[in-house]
Amino acid sequence: MTATLPSTSLGDAEHPQVFTGTPSAGEPGQVDAHDVCAWFGDRLVLETVDLVMEKSKVTALIGPSGCGKSTFLRIINRMHEVVPGAQLAGSVKLDGVDIYGPGQRAMETRRHIGMVFQKPNPFPAMTIAENVLAGLKFSRSSPVNKNDLIEESLTKGGLWNEVKDRLGELGGALSGGQQQRLCIARSLAVKPRVLLMDEPCSALDPTSTLRIEQTIKEIASEVTVVIVTHNMQQAQRVSDYCAFFLAEENQPGRVIEAGRTTTIFGSPTDQRTFDYVNGQFG
Amino acid sequence: MTPETTTTAGTSGTVVTPEGPVSTGGPASTNTFESHDDASDSERIASGSAVPQPPTLHPRRLPNPIRPSAFGAQDALILVAAAMSSLCLVWVIFYQLTSLSGGVGFLVCWYVGFVALTWIATAQIIERQVATDRVVAVIVVSAALLIVAIVVFIVVWVCYKAIPSIHWGSLFTKDQKSFVVTDPNALNQVGVVHAIIGTFEQVLMAVLIGVPFAIATAVYLNEVKGWGVKTVRTVVTAMSGTPSVVAGIFIYSMLILTHVLTYSGFAASLALVVILLPSVTRVVEEVLRVVPSGLREASLALGAPEWRTVWSVVLPTARSGVVTAVLLGIARIVGETAPLLFTAFGSQVTNWKGYFNHDQGALPLVIFSDVRQAQDVLINLAFQAAFVLLAIVLVLFVLARIFSRPKGKNGKRRKARPDDDDLMARMFVPIPIEQNEETR
Numbered sequence: 162m163t164a165t166l167p168s169t170s171l172g173d174a175e176h177p178q179v180f181t182g183t184p185s186a187g188e189p190g191q192v193d194a195h196d197v198c199a200w201f202g203d204r205l206v207l208e209t210v211d212l213v214m215e216k217s218k219v220t221a222l223i224g225p226s227g228c229g230k231s232t233f234l235r236i237i238n239r240m241h242e243v244v245p246g247a248q249l250a251g252s253v254k255l256d257g258v259d260i261y262g263p264g265q266r267a268m269e270t271r272r273h274i275g276m277v278f279q280k281p282n283p284f285p286a287m288t289i290a291e292n293v294l295a296g297l298k299f300s301r302s303s304p305v306n307k308n309d310l311i312e313e314s315l316t317k318g319g320l321w322n323e324v325k326d327r328l329g330e331l332g333g334a335l336s337g338g339q340q341q342r343l344c345i346a347r348s349l350a351v352k353p354r355v356l357l358m359d360e361p362c363s364a365l366d367p368t369s370t371l372r373i374e375q376t377i378k379e380i381a382s383e384v385t386v387v388i389v390t391h392n393m394q395q396a397q398r399v400s401d402y403c404a405f406f407l408a409e410e411n412q413p414g415r416v417i418e419a420g421r422t423t424t425i426f427g428s429p430t431d432q433r434t435f436d437y438v439n440g441q442f443g
Numbered sequence: 444m445t446p447e448t449t450t451t452a453g454t455s456g457t458v459v460t461p462e463g464p465v466s467t468g469g470p471a472s473t474n475t476f477e478s479h480d481d482a483s484d485s486e487r488i489a490s491g492s493a494v495p496q497p498p499t500l501h502p503r504r505l506p507n508p509i510r511p512s513a514f515g516a517q518d519a520l521i522l523v524a525a526a527m528s529s530l531c532l533v534w535v536i537f538y539q540l541t542s543l544s545g546g547v548g549f550l551v552c553w554y555v556g557f558v559a560l561t562w563i564a565t566a567q568i569i570e571r572q573v574a575t576d577r578v579v580a581v582i583v584v585s586a587a588l589l590i591v592a593i594v595v596f597i598v599v600w601v602c603y604k605a606i607p608s609i610h611w612g613s614l615f616t617k618d619q620k621s622f623v624v625t626d627p628n629a630l631n632q633v634g635v636v637h638a639i640i641g642t643f644e645q646v647l648m649a650v651l652i653g654v655p656f657a658i659a660t661a662v663y664l665n666e667v668k669g670w671g672v673k674t675v676r677t678v679v680t681a682m683s684g685t686p687s688v689v690a691g692i693f694i695y696s697m698l699i700l701t702h703v704l705t706y707s708g709f710a711a712s713l714a715l716v717v718i719l720l721p722s723v724t725r726v727v728e729e730v731l732r733v734v735p736s737g738l739r740e741a742s743l744a745l746g747a748p749e750w751r752t753v754w755s756v757v758l759p760t761a762r763s764g765v766v767t768a769v770l771l772g773i774a775r776i777v778g779e780t781a782p783l784l785f786t787a788f789g790s791q792v793t794n795w796k797g798y799f800n801h802d803q804g805a806l807p808l809v810i811f812s813d814v815r816q817a818q819d820v821l822i823n824l825a826f827q828a829a830f831v832l833l834a835i836v837l838v839l840f841v842l843a844r845i846f847s848r849p850k851g852k853n854g855k856r857r858k859a860r861p862d863d864d865d866l867m868a869r870m871f872v873p874i875p876i877e878q879n880e881e882t883r
Contacts, residue, residue, distance in 0.1 A: 268746045
């Protein structure tokens, strides 16, 4: 069973290009996932997912726990293969370039497709400023002006005004919500084309959640956002497109329905989607 | 009066009336009980009694706090009484009724009698379950006290034997080469500087060689997921059980008997590396294991290669733990004697230049060889060397405790706190609690 977002362009798949330092770096990118399957050991957890994540839009992945949303998200930036015993099949294309194609390195992909995790995880041994610059330090590229980049990234992350006077403090000194925004700023500092967010607000209080949702809306013009969330209201508030994942009993996860958020929540075609978004199960 | 002070007075004048709280927040507002008068405000501030007591407000009477299971006077009395009765009883049996003798036997019998009498007395006065509980407590506490007593005894004994005869002028400036057996004042002609230099060089080189290996091995064990991890971990554990004399024999037979090296400080360092490696490796591995895996993922997700993740994220996060592991490792090897016996061999003269090709002294070797001599001077010197060694180990442990203390928010090491006792828990820079809970 497959479902595809109403997409206009599917990328120029026949033109293999390596996106290292291409002029489009920093521009929002489009992600096409085709026939994606995932295994943990011998267990199939995700089956033939076809999904297009539109450029400059926010796509929300919703569904009950254990339906493969996070696994799918981690496949998009090659974090799935970090897990011991994890395997996958299918292709994921960033602006037409298969990130699993020959010669593509995981590190390079992850620089273009950033990720924010469920739990805020600033590097505790680094200051706030060092946290923002960490990605550049790791890739050995030096920004033209560090201070500008720090300010720009933290402003995008919605944190600048709160921390501009204490950039030298350790990242762990911030509150949970601030830490998560620091993590967003850290991911944005490397100018990714896609930002993946794995339940970024589930460890935060409502105020911080709202703040992060604002941030997501603000950055969507510059970076394609894919967000996994358990919170249906959040999906409605922030996303343009929505994909409903479901794993039926002893079955791997599948995409049941995908489309515009208004459609998924307003007039879903599948009964299971209707039940889920109306809180009937899951 | 400035507006600020008026506001302060007004704010502190917030009172609770039966009708509810009434704020006298600004200079213009009035108080329920008195007219808001600048002069009286100033007086109140000056006299320090800022809040007027409303007539309806009764001071709350708190009941006296009690701790029902606290150790009270009665419990103390039972213990003292049991100790005294046991003393008398055992004395009568030991020295009057039987012909036993000996201090140790008396002490052991007294302790057994003390525990037994404690149980009987508590069972009589309170009840049997409490008595059993109390007896277990007594045994556990006395075991802990015994250990403390042993350590204190060792330290005090060494100080007692060493300090009165120390000749500070020569101890840290002279070696043993000008020692004259017949000179009763020879102590001001000898010192242990040769041994201090030897120990310093040997331990320093052992650390320089051993610590990078140990950290690399720990990174392999914890960060690399390979088939060899289990095997290597088992081998490292087994290695930490290697008798240190075997480490000495190993270097002796492999390098000295084959004339690769002569007796030298360097050979001693190699033997010490064998001791240092497993202990530092295991502690560093434990330290790395507690670094939350979320940090590694965050680093990888930023496009960092794995070596970068280890170098820039994992090791810095565990930095104070690693430093502590190294310091404890040094403390472990600085007093090792057996590996030095047939590697450094020992020497009476200062030869810090002869580290690689000449036999060399070391503090443990001075203790080992001199304490068995006939001359009081040498025996005293051995105790002084022991004193210096103890002092070095003490300094290392203090440093380890300071480094293992987490840094505060401002990046400086904060002062010690009572909850610092868990050494492993203190080895890290602060990690948010949510991350700490994350385990693999």
